[in-house]
Amino acid sequence: MTAHDGGCLCGAVRYRVTAQPQVSCYCCCATCQGASGAPAVSWIAVEESGFTITAGTPVTYESSPSVARTFCGRCGTALTYTNPTYPDDRFQRSSLIAVASITLDDPEAFPPTEVFHGDELPSWLSPHNLSPGGRHHHTGEPE
Amino acid sequence: MDAPMLEGGCLCGAVRYRITGKVPAANLCHCRSCRMATGAPVVGFADLAPGQFAWTRGEPTFYASSPAVRRGFCPACGTSLTYESDDLPGEVHVLSATLDDPAAVPPTGEFFAEEKIPWVHVRLPGAKP
DSSP states (O other), X not given: OOOEEEEOSSSSSEEEEOSOOSEEEEEOOHHHHHHHTSSOXXXXXXXXXXXXXXXXXXXXXXXXXXXXXXXXXXXXXXXXXXXXXXXXXXXXXXXXXXXXXXGBSSTTSSOOOEEESGXXXXXXXXXXXXXXXXXXXXXXXXX | OOOOEEEEEOSSSSSEEEEESOOOEEXXXXXXXXXXXXXXXXXXXXXXXXTSEEEEESOOEEEEEETTEEEEEOTTXXXXXXXXXXXXTTOOEEEGGGBSSTTSSOOOEXXXXXXXXXXXXXXXXXXXX
């Protein structure tokens, strides 16, 4: 697949994605909201071997025991999420890293096709409005 | 009667804030800078008047995303918290998903709709289907 480059707002952290996304989704869980400051985050999940930091070093924050979130320490952009115990067989079958797709140089490249934790959206934002026709699942506990 | 009060903060709890008084306006923003500051496709704001906002715990890091703009975020967990601009003196615009009740301030308008990502579909309360 064609490589997709991306990075943070200030440009201190840059990355390259060389693997095809196995998941392209919105996550509306309270923790994604809290980590970003926004109502929903769009993610692509790729094999970790297909993701490389090409400039700078992001800061890592463990939002739960098995969850590592990275962001740029200079400008704050949320960049990646990893959780080997995430209750979705695609995450457990292989080692996936989720990349905040809006930080790609082409932020439109991967429209979300699924919605995770849509029930945690603020009531003024309906998951079905957010992603018409999308698959909705994993509406249990936030990860 | 006491003024209404809202509180919020970052994901890890290191940085906290308080909003005093009625929130005068709330909007979504679709601009690239807001998207990139958060890592999210669309951002909600509580748009405050001067004097309504106070930090109550910890110190955010500020990043100047353009010469007149400073954006506050938590240095420990990265949560984007505030937007301030020299063009809007004294105003603090708070990322409403960081409120303890993120649903507390429903947006009624949208900024920079021309920069909206085509696959972002939002329908605000009261909008026609």
